[in-house]
Amino acid sequence: MKKLIYILIALLTYNVHADVSGRTFVAFDVETTGFSPEEERVIEIGAVKYCDGEIVDSTHWLINPGCPILNSEVHGISDEMIIGYPGFNDTYRAFSNFVGNAVLLAHNASFDVRFMTAEIERNGLKPLPNPTINTLTLFRRWFPDAPSHKLGPLAEYLKIPVAVEHRAEDDSATLLKIFNLGLETRPSITLGEITAAANGTYYLNGTRKP
Numbered sequence: 001m002k003k004l005i006y007i008l009i010a011l012l013t014y015n016v017h018a019d020v021s022g023r024t025f026v027a028f029d030v031e032t033t034g035f036s037p038e039e040e041r042v043i044e045i046g047a048v049k050y051c052d053g054e055i056v057d058s059t060h061w062l063i064n065p066g067c068p069i070l071n072s073e074v075h076g077i078s079d080e081m082i083i084g085y086p087g088f089n090d091t092y093r094a095f096s097n098f099v100g101n102a103v104l105l106a107h108n109a110s111f112d113v114r115f116m117t118a119e120i121e122r123n124g125l126k127p128l129p130n131p132t133i134n135t136l137t138l139f140r141r142w143f144p145d146a147p148s149h150k151l152g153p154l155a156e157y158l159k160i161p162v163a164v165e166h167r168a169e170d171d172s173a174t175l176l177k178i179f180n181l182g183l184e185t186r187p188s189i190t191l192g193e194i195t196a197a198a199n200g201t202y203y204l205n206g207t208r209k210p
Contacts, residue, residue, distance in 0.1 A: 016192030020183065023191065024102040025050045027135075027172040027179070028095075030112045031075040033065050037118035041065030042088055043077055046168025047098050050176045053183070059098060060169035061091045075167060088119045096128055103191065106202075107151055107175050109134035113202040120204060131201035131209070135175055138198040142182040154178060 028047045034040035043065050049057040062077070062085045072078050106112040109132050120127050139149050146157045151174050155162045160177045163170045183189065195201055200210040 026102040027105040027175040029168040029171045034070045037114045044168045046172045048172040104132040117206045127204040141197040
């Protein structure tokens, strides 16, 4: 029942029938100590804010997970780099303030949302009600001829410059540049149409609405 109420509140917050002009989106990405949200931890959150065709703000947070980083070769974040940084609890509050009432975007959202949900539950925090749209599914619909829908290859196919791959803030910025390109050819698209193309939304309490 609590999960149903949570989704209903979230849906009432967003007018899915209006076009997306003036609507704020926040693309986010997480880097982690490994690949299992039950056993591993988030070590970086990147977030980039977008409204009316422009990136309006951008930030990232390094997080001390309190355990060794097992996959530094993926993102280049070492144990030494996160010494002195706060844990997830403090970082999540900063992330929540940055997001506000924006619609969230994440590429391969199930990965990022599962890790965020596990950390939120582990720290006894309140999950944000904001829906998260999976741009991996969305971009497969928007750019069906692309040979790959991973962020780097897709950006290259679309001739979008990429700064650094596999760091949270840079990946989020790349996501939004691709998202903006898709919106430019769909000026009257609604949030509901975007959500339908992405096969629904994810939520940071572990639920998903088809």
